Amino acid sequence: MSFNLDDGSGLTEGDLAYRIHEEAYSMYWRKNISHIETNELALSLRALRKVAAHIGTNVKPILWTGMSAIPNNSILLDPGEIRGTYPIPFKKMDLLIAQVVRESFCCIEWGDWVKEQVEQKASLSDEKLKDFLSGFLTAAEDIYIDQMVRHSVWSLYLSSYWESMIREKRRDPSLPPGPSSLANIWRSKVFLGNLPPNNLHPYHEKPLRILFDYDNAIKELIGLPTLSERRNRRVDLYLEIWNLIYPVLLEWEEVEPSPDGVPIQDEAGPKVETPEAKEDEQREEKKEDEQEEDSQGLDEDLADKINFELDEGEADLTKHISIAVEDPEAKQMETIFSRAVAKCNVDPDPKQAERLKKIFKKQMSLIRVMKKKRFRRGVDMGKIDARRLYRVPLDGKIFKVKDISDYDYSWSISIVADASASMGGKDELYKPWTVAEQTFVSLTEAAKGFINQVEVFGYQEQSGRCNLVRLYQRGKLYTVYPTGRTPSGQAIMGAAYLMRKDNRRKLIIHITDGAANCGLNVLDAIKYCHKCSIDLVTIGCGCSLQTEQFLMERYPKGTVYLMDDIRGLSAGLERLFKKKLLRARFN
Numbered sequence: 001m002s003f004n005l006d007d008g009s010g011l012t013e014g015d016l017a018y019r020i021h022e023e024a025y026s027m028y029w030r031k032n033i034s035h036i037e038t039n040e041l042a043l044s045l046r047a048l049r050k051v052a053a054h055i056g057t058n059v060k061p062i063l064w065t066g067m068s069a070i071p072n073n074s075i076l077l078d079p080g081e082i083r084g085t086y087p088i089p090f091k092k093m094d095l096l097i098a099q100v101v102r103e104s105f106c107c108i109e110w111g112d113w114v115k116e117q118v119e120q121k122a123s124l125s126d127e128k129l130k131d132f133l134s135g136f137l138t139a140a141e142d143i144y145i146d147q148m149v150r151h152s153v154w155s156l157y158l159s160s161y162w163e164s165m166i167r168e169k170r171r172d173p174s175l176p177p178g179p180s181s182l183a184n185i186w187r188s189k190v191f192l193g194n195l196p197p198n199n200l201h202p203y204h205e206k207p208l209r210i211l212f213d214y215d216n217a218i219k220e221l222i223g224l225p226t227l228s229e230r231r232n233r234r235v236d237l238y239l240e241i242w243n244l245i246y247p248v249l250l251e252w253e254e255v256e257p258s259p260d261g262v263p264i265q266d267e268a269g270p271k272v273e274t275p276e277a278k279e280d281e282q283r284e285e286k287k288e289d290e291q292e293e294d295s296q297g298l299d300e301d302l303a304d305k306i307n308f309e310l311d312e313g314e315a316d317l318t319k320h321i322s323i324a325v326e327d328p329e330a331k332q333m334e335t336i337f338s339r340a341v342a343k344c345n346v347d348p349d350p351k352q353a354e355r356l357k358k359i360f361k362k363q364m365s366l367i368r369v370m371k372k373k374r375f376r377r378g379v380d381m382g383k384i385d386a387r388r389l390y391r392v393p394l395d396g397k398i399f400k401v402k403d404i405s406d407y408d409y410s411w412s413i414s415i416v417a418d419a420s421a422s423m424g425g426k427d428e429l430y431k432p433w434t435v436a437e438q439t440f441v442s443l444t445e446a447a448k449g450f451i452n453q454v455e456v457f458g459y460q461e462q463s464g465r466c467n468l469v470r471l472y473q474r475g476k477l478y479t480v481y482p483t484g485r486t487p488s489g490q491a492i493m494g495a496a497y498l499m500r501k502d503n504r505r506k507l508i509i510h511i512t513d514g515a516a517n518c519g520l521n522v523l524d525a526i527k528y529c530h531k532c533s534i535d536l537v538t539i540g541c542g543c544s545l546q547t548e549q550f551l552m553e554r555y556p557k558g559t560v561y562l563m564d565d566i567r568g569l570s571a572g573l574e575r576l577f578k579k580k581l582l583r584a585r586f587n
Contacts, residue, residue, distance in 0.1 A: 024090035025156055026097060033087035038302065040086040041079065042309035044093065048077070048100050055101065055154075056108035062100060066297025067306065075103040079298055091160075098161030101154045105145045110231045114141070117235045122242050129249050131179035133242065136211075139183035140218055140238055143190050147219040162191040173197045176252065177204055186211045206248045214241050317468070321493045325524050333487060333519045334465035335494050340458070340478035344471070346434060348442040352570045356446035359574065363581045364450065367409045410451040411581060412504040415440060416495045418512035419458035419469070424482035432513060432542065432566045433482045439570045441477045448475065452581075453504065459491030461518055466490040487519030488512060492536065496529050506534040507580060509573070513541050513566065515550040522554050535559075537576060541566035 030047055034040040041064060052059040062075045077096060082088045106112065115137045122133055149155045166188050171181045185208060188194040196208060217237060224230045298306070304315040317335040325332065389398055417436055425431040440456050447454045456472040461484035468491050471478050492510055499506055508529065516522050529536040540551050540562045551560050561572055
């Protein structure tokens with residue numbers, strides 16, 4: 001097996017193999033990889049989440065920058081670091097793992113809370129020194145976390161991460177200390193054992209001496225028995241260190257860089273208006289703009305695809321529906337696809353489930369008959385037919401060919417149910433939505449073990465947008481609370497778009513008790529379903545005469561089933577399945 005891990009370092013092949021063996025620890029366990037961007041980003045994110053799960057349960061959600069996230073409540077990873085190289089090189093994966101390890105331990109040890117407490121209580125009369133305080137606290141927490149994982153496998157990943165971080169943020173030591181230079185020299189000494197360089201600017205001496213004196217004090221905190229003691233003691237210790245450093249920082253004066261130093265612009269030094277300085281500033285601004293563009297994260301489409309791969313979160317289908325409709329004047333609304341989180345507590349009806357199961361069994365029986373008719377035996381090539389092995393010495397006719405290319409008898413069935421306010425009912429003893437749920441749970445229970453793919457969606461309008469919610473997930477039925485208006489056309493379009501593009505016959509069963517009153521015209525949804533070869537059937541349950549007339553006028557003839565009460569929904573589905581599943585292609 002060979003790996004292309006060239007990082008531009010100029011290593012020989014033997015040196016590179018050695019570095020891989022020594023540092024790329026993820027190559028020994030990460031096997032699920034892909035050359036396709038969406039798949040690889042989803043697979044790597046799933047692997048990183050497993051790493052966090054091994055560390056603790058109260059770790060923030062791990063996401064790529066650009067995916068839906070609550071500010072300051074997620075661990076965000078920059079996809080710009082690995083973009084364009086898939087599968088992700090193992091060395092880069094090691095660095096991502098180390099970042100997750102660092103952030104995860106920060107979560108379980110209340111690192112953000114500790115920093116917040118210190119920042120609230122610390123002396124800070126000069127706002128210019130706020131960055132120095134932040135850099136000090138981050139470095140102190142890094143030293144604490146590094147000591148905590150010292151004797152675990154995580155230390156192997158962190159050691160490479162610290163080295164990479166220090167190398168990237170290296171600064172001319174002859175310059176006065178910047179907001180992060182003190183912290184990086186401190187890290188370099190603690191993590192790598194590097195002594196400060198000889199040409200340090202004099203301002204470094206006093207604060208570094210204080211920081212070096214407190215190395216062991218920070219490391220010893222991990223020996224405290226409880227989390228509460230460890231976090232409170234860190235706050236006290238960090239305040240103690242800062243109160244010693246802060247007076248030293250206030251004594252500093254702005255001075256020009258040493259003539260012996262590297263001639264680069266000092267971020268903290270005085271601005272000199274010279275042509276060279278202006279060119280340097282423009283060059284830096286351009287570089288920052290390019291870096292910012294690279295680190296903006298995933299674009300919306302890619303983030304949606306990754307969410308689908310991970311089967312989580314919500315995705316905006318509005319743009320996809322707009323493209324599908326191809327009508328700029330269509331009165332559509334924002335459409336959000338999500339997954340329900342509340343489990344349905346309605347039990348299936350055993351009799352109804354058994355009747356539906358008989359239909360699926362009959363379907364399987366008919367499929368077996370049709371497949372047998374398509375076997376051609378007595379041919380010279382194909383699959384071996386064990387029952388004809390006796391013919392080997394006679395004529396060699398021992399093969400069979402199964403010729404069912406482009407022919408699939410299974411169905412992809414999507415139930416799209418109206419979950420608007422009217423489905424909640426006005427009577428406490430009778431709720432149409434509860435009756436519908438019992439039919440759905442009976443259907444999904446009966447469909448288990450058969451070849452058809454069954455999906456159940458609920459839809460409703462909230463705050464001017466259509467919410468399309470997946471109710472059937474991982475073999476269990478979930479629920480939503482009926483509310484809002486009825487964006488039927490919008491929901492049917494969304495469900496049709498979500499259907500897999502394969503050889504299965506496709507059927508959308510739309511269940512409603514009222515007419516569409518917002519969003520796309522249902523005629524647009526009907527046209528799209530016809531274009532995609534999707535059978536669309538609408539079942540009207542307990543509709544008024546006006547609604548029945550609306551449904552009959554809008555939907556094609558023979559695709560609308562009306563019933564006086566939703567309690568007849570189960571019988572209606574049985575008749576529909578017998579007509580579709582048992583007659584189509586079996587005539």
